[in-house]
């Protein structure tokens with residue numbers, strides 16, 4: 001924590017869950033972000049997989065300033081700039097690209113690049129990172145992979161993403177090396193398309209309540 005309040009990574013650590021959001025436009029983005037906030041989770045990682053992602057980030061940053069909005073699926077340095085110009089306060093990538101990480105560092109925005117191997121982790125440490133996304137967490141071995149990867153890399157924090165759900169969230173969050181877990185299960189695309197904000201809020205509240213059953217002390 002600095003004099004300016006918690007850093008973005010500290011805010012993510014407090015939230016413990018990073019919802020991965022795919023939306024087509026600003027209106028969908030606003031609906032999802034408000035539903036997440038109403039469920040007690042004022043965080044949204046809007047993925048750069050749709051043409052409307054930047055507009056959605058911009059709308060959330062402008063209209064819902066209490067929501068910590070970030071950009072996901074950031075795979076080029078140009079997308080780093082586009083996301084940050086739109087208002088993204090953190091960046092997430094499925095993999096580790098040195099040019100992407102360096103661009104984010106140049107402009108001072110935290111980035112969680114994806115790692116899936118010890119070599120990726122060494123590259124992330126070389127870039128000075130202290131936290132990474134583990135992706136796809138379920139495919140690389142689930143909670144056991146976090147434990148195995150953290151043995152040779154003590155101090156590194158992971159945000160496992162990929163296949164996380166209410167059913168296995170606590171298996172990840174219980175691990176000391178886990179900063180937070182990411183996933184799309186609360187904001188299923190079908191729910192977004194149907195505008196089923198109540199169900200998104202319900203799933204979000206469920207995730208928040210689950211996370212709250214664990215002590216975050218020492219996290």
Ligand SMILES: O=C(O)C(=O)C[C@H](O)[C@H](O)COP(=O)(O)O
Nearest residue numbers: 072073093094161162163183184
């Ligand atoms: O877009 C990115 O940056 C990604 O790396 C992929 C997402 O994080 C996963 O698609 C979320 O996984 P699920 O929760 O299993 O849907």
